[in-house]
Amino acid sequence: MQAPPSRLIDLRLGVLMAIIVVAALTRLIPHPPNFTPIAAIGLFGGAYLTRRWMAFAAPLGAMFVSDLVLGLHSGMWVVYGAMAVAVGLGFLLRQNRSAGRVLGATLAGTLSFFVLTNLAVWAFSGMYPRTPEGLVACYVAALPFLQNSLAGDLTFALALFGGFHLAQQHFAWLRDPVPAAA
Template sequence: MSLQRVNLSIGALLLVILAFIISTGAMRLVSFNFWAFSNFTPLGAMALFTGAYFNNKFKAALVLIATLFITDIFINYLYTSKIVWFNTSSLWLYASFMIMILIGSLIKKVNITNVLLASLASVAVHWLLTDIDPWLHGNLYAKGLSGYGESLFMALPFERNMLLADAAFGAVLFGGFELIKGRWGATRYSKPVVVSSK
């Protein structure tokens, strides 16, 4: 299916952010209580979806940053019983999701193959970037390349969960949106979808 970009008003954008924060917070809470689900969140699929469908990449980035920032405060409190507004180690995480938005923007036609390839690329970016901080600033790994390799190896179960989450939530986001477009009729989408002209 050919891809149609979406222009969001501030009100619609806030609703999207709220929906993403609630769904992400819920899944991060599940992963906090059940380690088998660690990293099984909609964040990766959200990054690809907003990159693919939002005309305004600044708004796409705003959705992701707001979701990460707010749910990070929530999760950090669960782990430390303190409110931590920001941690410099999060910069690698934020950078990985900004790159994922760019990867999503490269999707020109929505189909299983293109979304799957974008998911694989985004998980690889997340894997390579987010393991830099624990390698450089943690005490678990040696500082040489072998330590970075060990950090990457130890992260494989988490990245597997992210890939599975991208598949599940990506099917809901991309598939759901394309299904809605199909049910509303292709003629309504001959031009980019406009949620609001304001």
């Protein structure tokens, strides 16, 4: 199979980057707490951006730009770390982006975000005693946010993966530039 011209690869990359930036900017629109595209953006970047460094840099950079508007905070490192985990999960989707695999990766991304960010709240915020009971209380108090995170991640994963899949059906130049290995 002949490789596509580099200008088509560059155009495809530009579309992917624009999708990630637009999704990150949706954080600036009023929304329920934790109903954001964070994990979905990480998954999408990991699944579609062919250069690993770019798969991390694009979603994390887009998040940083939106955080400059929303405000920086001391727990950002945990949020960005959880997003990096989602990018890693996206790498697992590169060869097979079936609906079931995207769903599984989205659920794993949501749960890893929940576990990591609330562990950090328990460990560093001083809001909960650093005891097993305090850890349980922290996770129980965060359950309403988990519900919103899951709804947001599923919504944005469907929009990103489903929308790009549909676009690939109509525009051949958006399809993967390098065929998947057998």
